Structure formats: structure tokens, C-alpha cells
Amino acid sequence: MMTFYAAAGSYQIRSEDGKNMPYIMRLGKLQPVSIPEFSLWSMLLWDVLTYEELHKKFYDKMEETEIEPSSFDKSLEMLVKRKLIIKGVGYTGADALYNMLSDTYVIPLRGVQGARKLMNVAKLLKQKKVNFFEAVYLLQPEKSSVAERRIMKLVLQTPLSVPELVRCFENNVHDVSSADKVISAIYTEESDNQARLNNASSLSDYRHDVLEATANLYLTRQVILEHA
Template sequence: MMTFYAAAGSYQIRNEDGKDMPYIMRLGKLQPVSIPEFSIWSMLLWDVLTHDELRKKYFEKMEEVKLDPSGFEKALEMLVKRKLIIKGVGYTGADALYNMLYDTYVIPLRGVQGTRRLLNIAKLLKQGKVNFFEAVYLLQPDKGTEAEQRIMKLVTQTPLSVPELVRCFENDVRDVSSADKVISAIYTEESDNQARLNNACSLSNHRQDVLEATTNLYLTRQVILEHA
């Protein structure tokens, strides 16, 4: 069996009584977390790790900052229970990945990443590490694969789950700009619901393409994941 973990939501740092306190934004609400919990969560932001990989990374970090790492398992369990971390278990890597993503929504990052990229390239230019023409080249957006482009066009209209994205690929759906269009294009049978869709799409020929594209968009910081 394989187990994968990834971070759900985004974060904010707030100054309270002169101290910077971390919060995780989930479904529009700020969730307070402890420093160990935030350390685990931030290690998974834009990354996918196994339990052993995450534990090793966490223990190394705690040793570096001279903090007791013994609370790792409890903190991880609480983060999963609070749906701040998503978890998937399966006999194969693809199954574990699908089980991790099937009830999460893919949400594009708007504006923030472009601004960061611009600032990073401007810094390189100022430091003389790249010349003007190299900076212009680096500023060109990465178009990604055809599947990645298609997913970005869909989730820019409305957040969709991975099974919903698979159904969009199956039915060649391009317009999901309203709730009515999502329902009529994706939930095509009267008996369709989220559970039936999850089961059906787990066997789809398009599952692998959607999984690979979604994971790559997440790892390259173009989208975040929100737990349903």
C-alpha cells in the first residue's frame, strides 16, 4: 500500500501582540494552527510526499531549529482530521493519488504567482545574474501540456474536483461557467452524484491524464487544492 499527503488551502501570517502567528485558509475561513502543525503543512504546500518522506523532512527541520519532534504523528493526524491536509491510500501510486485528490477542488492561483515571478526575475536582473534578453525570455509564461491548459481553462471558470475534470475530458466539456452548465455537462444521469462520479471516473481512460496534469499544476504552484 502507498500513502500520499498534500496540503489543502492557503495560508496567512498575522501579527498578534507582536508575534507572527500562522493561519491556514480553508473554504474562506482562517484556521489557527500550532507551529509544529504549520511546519508539517508548509512542507506539503506544492509538494506530494509519502509518510516516510514527510516524517524524515519534519524530524530534520525540528533538529535544525532544536524543537522536540515527538508530536509529529499526532499533529499529522489532527491536520488530516481537520481537512487541512489531504491523504490518499492505494495499492499503486496512481490509485493513492486519485484517492487523495478525488474529493478536493482545484483552484487556480490568480495574480500572486505572476507577481512573485516578476519580482524574482527583477531581483536576478538587478544582481546581474541574467541580462535583459534572458529576463524577457524567463517572463514568458509556461504554456504547459494540452491537458494542463485545458484544466486551467476549466477551473478558471469554476473550481472543479478531479472526477469532475475527468468527466469534462470524457464529454469534451469546455464551458462550466455556471452551476447549471456544470450539472448538465457533468452529472448527465439522474442517478449521478459525487460518489457515483468518483467510482466511475476512477476507471476512466482519462483518469491518468487528468491526474498527471493536476499534480503538475500543483507542483509548479499554478493551483491550490481545497478539501471538500
């Protein structure tokens, strides 16, 4: 069996009584977390790790900061329970990844990464670590696959779950700009619901393409994931 973990939501640092306090934004609401919990969550932001990989990374980090590392399992369990970390278990890597993503929605980062990339390159240029031509090269947009571009066009209209994205690929859907269009294009049978869609999409010929593209978009910081 394989188990994968990833971060759900985004974060904010707020100043309270002169101290910077971390919060995780989930479904539009700020969720308070402890420092060990935030450290654990941030290790998974834009990454997918197994239990063993996450365990090692957490303990190495806690030793550097001299924070008691014994809270790993308790913090991980609590974050999964609060749906701030998503978890998937399966006999294969593909099954574990699908089970991890099946109840999550893909949320595009609108313009944030482009601005951050520009600032980082400008900083390198100012520090004379790159020359003008190298800076221009670094600012070129990353090449994306057809499936990645298609998913981005869909989720820029409305957040969609991975099973819903699979159904969009199956039905050649491009317009999901309203709730009515989502329902008519994706939930085509009267008996369709999220659970039935999850089961059907897990067997779809398009599952691999959607999983690979979604994972690449997440790992390259173009989208975040929100737990349903």
C-alpha cells in the same frame, strides 16, 4: 500500499500582540495552527510526499530550528482530521494519487504566481545575478500540456473536483460557467452524485491524463487544492 500527502488550502501570517501567527485558509475561513503543524503543512504546499519522505523532511527541519520533533504523528493526524492536509492510499501510485485528489477541488491562482515570478526575476537582475537577456528568458511562460491548459480553462470558470474534471474530458465539456451548466454537463444521470462520480471516474480512460495534468499544475504552483 502507497500513501501520499499534500497540503489543502492557502495560508496567511497575521500579527497578533506583536507576534506573527500562522493561519491556514480553508473554504474561506482562517484555521489557527501551531508552529509544528504549520511547518508540517508548509512542507506539503505545492508538493506531494510519502509518509517516509514527509517524516524525514519534518525531523530534519525541526532539528535545524531546535523544535521538539516528537509531535510529527500527532500533528499529521490532526491536520488530516481537520482537512488541512489531504491523504490518499492505494496499491499503486496512481491509485493513491487519485484517492488523495478525489474529494478535493482545484482552485486556480489568479495572477499571483506571475507577479511573484516578476519580483523574483527583478531581484536577480538588481543583484546582477542574471543579465537582461537571461531575465527575459526566465520571464517566458512555462510550456503546458493540452490537458493542463484545458483544466485551467475549466477551473477558471468554477472550482471542480478531479472526478468532475474527468467527466468534463469524457463529455467534451468546455462551458461550466454556472451551477446549472455544471450539473447538466457533468451529472448527466438522475442517480449521479459525488460518490458515484468518484467510482466511475476512477475507471475512466481519461483518469491518467487528468491526474497527471492536475498534479503538474499543483507542483508548478498554478493551482491550490481545497478539501471538500
